[in-house]
Amino acid sequence: MNPEDLKYNVSHEWVGLIEENGEQVAVVGITDFAVEQLTDLVYMALPAVGTRVKAGQEFGEVESVKAVSALYSPVDGEVIASHEELVDNLETLGSDPFGQGWIIKVRLENVTSLDGLMDRAAYLQQCADA
Amino acid sequence: MSESHQLELKTTPLTQWHVDHGARMVNFAGYQMPVQYSSILAEHAATRNAAALFDISHMGRLRFEGPRAHELLDYLLTRRVTDIPTGAVRYSLMCNEMGGVLDDVLISNLETPSSRHFFLLVVNASNREKIVKWIGPHLADYPDVVCNDVTESTAMIAVQGPRSAEIVGKLFAPRVVELAYYRALVVDQMHKPCIISRTGYTGEDGFELIVRAEDAGRVWENLLLAGRQHAITAAGLGARDTLRLEAAMPLYGHELSEEMDPITCGLGFAVNLKDRVFIGREALENRRSRPLGVKRIGLRLAGKRAAREGASLIDSDGRTVGHVTSGTFSPTLQYPIAMGYIASELAIEGTAIDVDIRGSKATAEIVTLPFYRRV
Known part of the structure; x- marks a missing residue:
């Protein structure tokens, strides 16, 4: 996904809209x-x-290693896919956060x-102010 | 996720170096300290495999001088001070009358190159003010003893890891490298006084150096240079915590507190009741014969989720039988580990126990401490 086209949560989640099976x-x-902050x-x-x-x-x-961070949903709805392969390949979150690093x-x-x-x-302004 | 505290935090002589080298800074016991430079895992691995450098200048350093300094300290500490040979270091506790731990400390008997004798008490940063206050009235009973808090005028640097001796050997005389574990020396190399001991908080071989604040930057840089061929790295408090946890070393505020006594914490080796009078003695004597009913244990968890401080330990009947005091994902062992307290009857190696991690249960097994021991 192109980061420019996404929407962002204060808590650093991104969300993008796609068409899948007509919806x-x-x-x-x-x-x-x-991801960089968490390390x-x-x-x-x-x-x-x-x-x-x-x-x-x-x-x-x-x-x-240091701490636990909650993931907050940016939207209302029903989970139709959970990216289970990520759990064993957490490095993908760092290498391709806006593509193969999708979560749900x-x-x-x-x-x-x-x-x-x-x-x-x-x-980006929020990150710069952090 | 992370907040930067711009309160009036204290700095160490090396704070600017940390900031200049990209460290993530946090408030620790009122000090602006590096939690990590690049990665806790990388800094942890460097310490286990080669060497790492830690700024531990936040630790409190109190210097005692006077003909009866050893008597005063003997009265304040759970371990005998009067027979500590010159050049030796002892781990000890300072307790209140109830046997509650005020702090865990290192006490050294030292001699300067000009043959001046003194004792050095290293205390936790978070307890320094409390300890100084605690000592005050007792100090008044020993008018010939002078106590100087030299924390601010000095810096403290730890070199830890299997390559430490080689690295320190490039900068110091052979007798420094030949120091045995828990031995210390005062050296005066090129008129720069330095207290150096073979001690640490990582479970690895290593040294801790105390130098004048104005010499800290140069000593730090020289150590980095001396360790370059071993890829020495600066390491922050994050790695310091995972390292000490693997080595099962207690941390004040977690395993230790004023509500906890050293016997229950499994630190009976640091309590000497034989022919001594010291603060807390009676309470600790009582505790030895009447244990509290809980014990400090180590846990290995299934899965990858770490149990953090405060997580409850649940028995097979669903009862809360203990709690976690520290926990992390062990970088060396590659599974989650934790320390905590559990009802004594359950404190048996191999016992299975559930841990409540934020509402969901993880299975764990009670294991022998330490989790990691260097070969």
């Missing part, structure tokens, strides 16, 4: 900035397919839940 699907991951990832917990997620609510966690796919409940998210420019 609009949200793909969710975490940013390169987040030394050792574990990741993903939601089961069918789990309902809500914007701002925890849907999983990623753990580094969500069937959107409403597209308006994306309204409160940041665009690329606003997100």
Whole structure:
């Protein structure tokens, strides 16, 4: 996915919309900035397919040697895919955070839940201010 | 995810070096300290396989001088001080009257090249103020003893790892490299005084150096240069914590506190009750004959999820029977490890126990400490 076209959560998750089997699907991951901040990832917990997620609510966690960080959903909807292969290949999060590092796919409940998210420019500003 | 504290944090003589070299800085016990430079895993591996350099200047350093300094310290510490030979270091506890641990410390009996005798007490950064206050009234009972807090006027650097001796050997005289474990020397190389001991907090061979604040930068750079062929790296508090945890060394505020006594923590070796009077003696004598009912244990967890401080230990009947005091994913062993306290009757190696990690259960096994021992 092109980072320029994505929307961003304050908590460093990205979301992009794609067409899959004729319906609009949200793909969710975490940013390169987040992965760099976390460093030394050792574990990741993903939601089961069918789990309902809500914007701002925890849907999983990623753990580094130092600490655990929750993953917060940027959207409302139902998890239709969980990227289980990532769990054993956490380095993918660092090498391709906006592509093969995707974490979950969500069937959107409403597209308006994306309204409160940041665009690329606003997100990069947030990172610069951190 | 991370917040930068711009409070009035104390710095060490090496803080600027850390910042200049890209360290991620955190507030630790009121000091601005590096938690990691590049990666905790890389810094951890460097310490286990070759060598790493740690700025540990935040540790408190108190210098005691006077003809009865050894008597005062003997009264304050759980281990005998009066028979520490010159050039020796002892691990000890300082306890209150109830036997609660005020701090765990290193006490050294030292002699300068000009034959001046003194004792050096190294305390945890987080406890320094408390310890200085605690010692105050006792110091008044020993008018000939002078205690100087030299923390701010000095720096403390640890060189740790199997290559430490080779590296230190390039900068110091052979008698420094020949120091035995828990031995220390005061050297005065080119008029730069340095206390150097064969001690550490990583489970590896290594040295800890105390130098004047103004010499710290040069000593640090020289050590990096001397260790270049071994790819020595600067390491932060993150690796320091994973290293000490693998070596099962207790950390004050986690395994140790004023609510905990050394016997229960498994530090009975550092409590000497024989023919001595010291603060906490009675309580500790009692504790020896009437154990508290919990024991410090090590846990190996299944899976990759680490149990962090505060996680509950659950028995097969669903009862909470203990808790985790420190835990991490072990970089050397490649599985999660933890230390904690558990009901004594369950503190048996091989016992299976569940750990509640933020609401979901992980299985664990009680294992022998330390998790890691150097060969």
